[in-house]
Amino acid sequence: MYLQRKWKGGIILISIIILYLLFRPGVHYERIEIAGSTSVQPVAEKLAAEYMKKHPDVKINVQGGGSGLGIRTAQQGIVDIGTSSKALKPEEKDDMKEYVIGKDGIVIAVNKENPIDDLTKEQLRDIFSGKIRNWKEVGGPDAEIHVVVREEGSGTRSSFQSLVMKDAKIRPDAIVQGSTESVKQTVKQDPYAIGFVSMSHMSDDVKAIKIDGVEPSEKTVADGSYPLVVPFIFLTKGEPTGVVKDFIKWVFSPEGQNIIRSEKVVPAIANVSDDD
Amino acid sequence: MFQMTTKIGGNTMINRTREMLIEKGLFITAIFSIIVILLIVLFIFREAVPIFQDYGFLHFIFGWEWAPSEGEYGVFTMIVGSLCITFLSLAIAVPFSFLCAIFMAEIAPDSMRKILKPVIETLAAIPSVVYGFFGLIVLVPLVRTHIGGTGFGILTASLILAVMIMPTIISVSEDAIKSVPLEYKEASLALGATHWQTIINVMVPAAIPGIITSIILAMGRAIGETLAVIMVAGNVAQIPHSILDPVRALTSNIALEMGYATGLHYNALFGTAVILFIVIMILLVIANYFHYKKKIVVGGGYL
Numbered sequence: 001m002y003l004q005r006k007w008k009g010g011i012i013l014i015s016i017i018i019l020y021l022l023f024r025p026g027v028h029y030e031r032i033e034i035a036g037s038t039s040v041q042p043v044a045e046k047l048a049a050e051y052m053k054k055h056p057d058v059k060i061n062v063q064g065g066g067s068g069l070g071i072r073t074a075q076q077g078i079v080d081i082g083t084s085s086k087a088l089k090p091e092e093k094d095d096m097k098e099y100v101i102g103k104d105g106i107v108i109a110v111n112k113e114n115p116i117d118d119l120t121k122e123q124l125r126d127i128f129s130g131k132i133r134n135w136k137e138v139g140g141p142d143a144e145i146h147v148v149v150r151e152e153g154s155g156t157r158s159s160f161q162s163l164v165m166k167d168a169k170i171r172p173d174a175i176v177q178g179s180t181e182s183v184k185q186t187v188k189q190d191p192y193a194i195g196f197v198s199m200s201h202m203s204d205d206v207k208a209i210k211i212d213g214v215e216p217s218e219k220t221v222a223d224g225s226y227p228l229v230v231p232f233i234f235l236t237k238g239e240p241t242g243v244v245k246d247f248i249k250w251v252f253s254p255e256g257q258n259i260i261r262s263e264k265v266v267p268a269i270a271n272v273s274d275d276d
Numbered sequence: 277m278f279q280m281t282t283k284i285g286g287n288t289m290i291n292r293t294r295e296m297l298i299e300k301g302l303f304i305t306a307i308f309s310i311i312v313i314l315l316i317v318l319f320i321f322r323e324a325v326p327i328f329q330d331y332g333f334l335h336f337i338f339g340w341e342w343a344p345s346e347g348e349y350g351v352f353t354m355i356v357g358s359l360c361i362t363f364l365s366l367a368i369a370v371p372f373s374f375l376c377a378i379f380m381a382e383i384a385p386d387s388m389r390k391i392l393k394p395v396i397e398t399l400a401a402i403p404s405v406v407y408g409f410f411g412l413i414v415l416v417p418l419v420r421t422h423i424g425g426t427g428f429g430i431l432t433a434s435l436i437l438a439v440m441i442m443p444t445i446i447s448v449s450e451d452a453i454k455s456v457p458l459e460y461k462e463a464s465l466a467l468g469a470t471h472w473q474t475i476i477n478v479m480v481p482a483a484i485p486g487i488i489t490s491i492i493l494a495m496g497r498a499i500g501e502t503l504a505v506i507m508v509a510g511n512v513a514q515i516p517h518s519i520l521d522p523v524r525a526l527t528s529n530i531a532l533e534m535g536y537a538t539g540l541h542y543n544a545l546f547g548t549a550v551i552l553f554i555v556i557m558i559l560l561v562i563a564n565y566f567h568y569k570k571k572i573v574v575g576g577g578y579l
Contacts, residue, residue, distance in 0.1 A: 038536055066536050146426045151511070152344050153536030172343075175428050175522055176511035178532050182412065189417045190427065 028057070030243040035063040036070015036083030039155030039198065040232045043102065043263045044083055047251055050259055058243055066153065071096075074235040080244045082235040085155050086162060099234040101251055102265040105199035105221040106160055106228040109184065109206040113191040116140045118210040121227060124164050127194060130171030135192060147174040148186045148195035156180065159230045160196050198230070200264035221266045232265060320553065323546035330540060336547055342513040342524075344533070349544040351551055353513045357523030358555065360430050360516060361505065362498045365437035370491060372438075373445035377487075380446065381453040382475055400443035408507035411436040416508055425520035428510030433523075436504050441494035448493060452486020453479055484570045492563040499556060502527040526552040 034044055041064050048060035065073075067084040071092055074082025088098060108124060110116060116138060119127075126132040127145055136142045149170055150157040161170065175193075177183045180201040187193045187206045199216055202208060208216050211227050220226035240248055250256050257267040327336060331349050339350015380392055415435060420427030456479050464474040480487075502525075510522020511532060530545050530552075537545050 064535065065538055069538055151532040153533050153541070155536075173512050173514055173522075175426055176524070176532065178506050178511070178528075182507060185412055186416075186428075189413065190420060193426075 029059040030057060032058065032060040032081065032244055032247055033063075033079040034060060034081045034083060035065050035073050035079045036235075037067040037085040037155050037232075038064045038153075039085040039104065039159070039230060040070075040083040043232060043260055043265055046259055046263055047256060050256075051247055051250060055243075058247075060247070067155070067158070071235060074237055077237055080236065080240075081248070084233045084235060085159055085230045087231055087233070088235075095238055097236045097239060099236075099248055099252070100231050100268045101234055102232045102257075102260045102267050103221050104230045104232065104265050105216045105226055106156060106163065106196050106230060107199050107202045107216045108194065108209040108211065108228075109187050109197055109202070110194050110209055111187055111189075111191045112205075112207050114140065114207060116209065118213055120212055121164060124211070125166070125168055128160075128165060128170050128174070129168040130173075141192075143192045146190055146193040147171060148177055148183050148193050149174045150180075150183065150196075151176050151178055155230075156196060156198050160228075163228050163230075218266050232260075232268075317553070320546055320549050324543060324550045327540060327543040327547040331544070336544075337551060340515070342529070344537070344541040344544065347540075349540070349547070351526065351529070351548055353515050354524050354526045354529050354548070355551065355555060356515055357430075357509070357513075358499055358525040358527070358552070360519075360523060361433045361437060361509065361525055362495060364430055364434035364519065365441060365498050366491065366495060368434060368438035369442045369445060369494065373442045373490075373494075374449060374487065376442075377446050377449035377453060378475060378480070381450045382471070382479065396443045396446055399439070400447075404440065404501060404504045405507075407436050407440055408504035411504060411508040419520075423520065425518075426510065426522065428508060428522045429520045430509070430516055430523055431519045433505050433509040433525075434519075436508055437498045437501060440501065440504065441497050444494045444497060445490045448490030449483070449487045452483040452490070455486070456482045485567055488563065488567045488570060492560065492567070495559060495563065496556065499525075499552075499559070500527060502531045506531060526555070 032048075034048065041062060045062045048062050052058055052060055063079075067086045070079075070082035070084045071088065072082075073079045075092070075096065085104075088096065108119065114135075116135065119138060123132065123138050127138070128147055128149070130147075132138060133145055134142065135145055147170075149160075157170075175186065177186055177195075180197045183195040183197055184201070184203065184206055187195045197206075199221065202216075210216075214220050214226050216226050216228070221229050234248060234251070236244060236248070239245075251260075260267045327349060331339075336349055336351060337355070338352050339348065340352055341348040341350050342353065380389055384392065411432060415432050416427035418427075419425070419429070419432050419435075423431070460478050460482055461474055464478040465471075469477065505525050506528045509525060509528060511524045511528050512522040513524045513529070514521070516523050526548050529548050533541070534545055
């Protein structure tokens with residue numbers, strides 16, 4: 001009997017807790033769903049976190065999935081804001097509102113010992129497709145080129161594919177590394193390696209190559225003279241309303257743009273005038 | 277007296293309930309691990325079904341091309357990659373660890389064992405990402421400059437894996453050798469055999485099932501290792517022609533692309549997990565076959 005009484009108390013306590021969890025006073029949140037490009041994701045997460053800090057009644061959920069998914073789900077109205085790191089194709093554009101919140105460059109990195117400083121876009125395409133296999137073909141030492149790429153599905157890889165490779169395939173025997181950091185490490189320790197990293201992750205331990213004579217920098221990316229630029233785009237279906245509109249407006253405010261800059265992405269403050 | 281009896285009676289009842297509760301509790305905890313495994317397997321297979329239906333099971337296993345962006349999902353190159361890395365690492369690690377285990381169990385003086393044992397245990401406790409990073413920074417350039425290739429490949433991955441699985445083989449084999457009954461050793465020595473003859477002809481054969489177990493465990497770890505392999509294997513989905521060629525392991529494929537995969541690509545990664553599961557099962561069955569075969573050979577001396 002004693003045992004059972006003890007149990008009864010426990011059961012009642014547990015049921016009370018469960019009932020409380022089920023029927024506790026609900027707090028009403030405004031929700032914003034964001035999904036899309038994995039390159040935009042870190043910036044979007046940072047923006048969301050800062051915005052939620054200022055507006056505790058708003059919940060923003062940021063997911064990845066790729067630019068394609070971002071465009072599709074925004075069109076279907078599944079998410080409030082789709083993100084993309086590719087400019088929209090004309091047939092995708094109808095009814096969609098595009099906001100370029102910032103720009104990132106893709107930097108072609110080689111080892112510091114490599115004498116090559118400058119490559120054209122065509123040479124780059126031939127190197128990554130495997131047509132050029134030796135550094136001496138582009139004026140370097142007589143050594144095989146070790147091509148390092150990112151894995152299939154990576155935002156940087158798909159941007160590189162569409163900006164540089166166009167329809168050519170990246171050579172299938174290129175070394176695949178799973179993160180920007182390991183691409184950099186690989187290039188850093190191999191004098192004959194070449195790889196691509198996003199400009200926001202660039203550091204001094206590898207050498208950035210000029211493309212068609214233009215050096216990658218915040219300035220050349222912002223004015224569009226550097227050819228390998230990735231736009232960070234927010235997409236909404238039609239004119240945004242309510243809290244979504246407020247969020248996008250805040251992103252283009254100096255405060256929002258500063259957060260974008262702190263993520264080492266070139267902010268697009270110039271856009272603010274055409275969007276408001 | 278009367279009071280006494282009722283008390284004992286009452287206690288027996290409480291004891292019996294308690295006994296039953298403990299029994300059931302233990303049963304539930306034991307069955308829990310089985311349920312979890314079953315749920316995981318069920319989930320993986322359910323997620324993988326679409327790729328087998330749309331792409332074809334055999335096509336999926338024996339396809340040579342992995343290019344999700346073009347709708348090609350063949351994992352054969354990765355099966356080969358995983359097996360190459362696993363077997364080469366075992367080939368490197370087993371002889372070393374086997375001799376090390378003999379040394380530690382039979383020959384090393386106590387003072388030396390006191391140092392060796394914790395060192396080997398520490399080796400087992402190092403996280404795999406540290407091994408991977410070490411491989412990327414130290415081993416890859418070493419292999420590239422002294423042996424050739426890009427440095428990323430089967431050899432580098434196997435070397436790293438060999439170091440990672442050695443502690444498992446050493447400690448399990450050492451325990452196996454140590455638990456051979458002392459009578460065996462005494463009998464052998466009494467017959468005039470030297471220490472080394474005793475080890476090789478009596479101790480090791482008697483400990484073989486335990487040693488095989490250690491190799492099975494090591495094989496499981498080698499084929500399942502992901503992070504360290506991703507960092508040094510090069511991850512190229514191709515059939516290797518030499519041990520310096522980069523390969524992609526099944527585990528690496530899942531980990532590399534899981535972050536972005538949607539639709540059929542996502543199912544294909546679960547399909548990869550199913551294949552990995554099947555490969556491990558086949559290897560386990562083969563290894564267990566040898567385990568039990570050796571058990572019979574030793575006869576009454578099975579440990």
